Amino acid sequence: MARKKETSKEVVKVEPTRLPSPFEEMERWFDEFFRRPFSLFGPSWLPRLRMPEIEEISPSVDIFEEGDDVVVKAELPGMKKDDIDVTLSDDTITISGEKKREEKVEKKNYYRYERSFGSFSRSFRLPVDVQADKAKATFKDGILEIRIPKTEEAKKRQRKLQIKEA
Numbered sequence: 001m002a003r004k005k006e007t008s009k010e011v012v013k014v015e016p017t018r019l020p021s022p023f024e025e026m027e028r029w030f031d032e033f034f035r036r037p038f039s040l041f042g043p044s045w046l047p048r049l050r051m052p053e054i055e056e057i058s059p060s061v062d063i064f065e066e067g068d069d070v071v072v073k074a075e076l077p078g079m080k081k082d083d084i085d086v087t088l089s090d091d092t093i094t095i096s097g098e099k100k101r102e103e104k105v106e107k108k109n110y111y112r113y114e115r116s117f118g119s120f121s122r123s124f125r126l127p128v129d130v131q132a133d134k135a136k137a138t139f140k141d142g143i144l145e146i147r148i149p150k151t152e153e154a155k156k157r158q159r160k161l162q163i164k165e166a
Contacts (some may be wrong), residue, residue: 058120059144061095063127068155069147070130074122077142084144088132093094093146096121 026157059074076084084097098119103110130148139148 008088035136058122059095061122061124063124065127065150066136068150070126070128070150072124072144072146072148074144075142076112076144079142081139084139086137086144088130088135088146090132091126092123093126093143093148094121094123128157149154 001099009065052081057075061075062071062073064071072093072095076097079097079099083100084095087094087096096119101114101116103112103114114156127150129151132148135146137144139145
């Protein structure tokens with residue numbers, strides 16, 4: 001009888017407990033710089049200024065199990081559903097899109113026209129096996145919600161533990 005290989009599916013990134021090497025630290029600095037280009041300038045004790053024109057494009061994403069579904073929620077304020085793509089494979093979901101913003105202000109002696117563009121792509125491994133063909137997505141008020149039913153096998157693997165008093 002052939003045994004099916006069990007794979008671990010994690011949603012959260014586990015940080016190492018050891019001190020990072022100089023190369024890892026440099027890589028972290030580069031990542032930080034490209035996320036917020038002006039955050040490395042100036043002393044660290046100065047408060048960071050919020051610059052709306054250099055906003056972070058990558059959306060916040062929550063993944064959780066609710067009943068018989070895996071739910072993925074992404075915050076995408078200011079975006080339209082036509083600017084968002086969702087791709088679902090066996091155990092991975094990818095949310096990508098392009099954020100476009102134009103702002104035009106005209107007053108008596110003042111004229112301003114600003115445009116900003118940026119794209120993002122985030123991929124996550126799902127915590128359990130799902131039925132990708134039955135997934136449904138909704139987009140309302142800047143929140144993308146994707147509900148994917150778990151497979152029957154994944155539902156059977158769950159069990160509730162009884163807690164005893166010590």
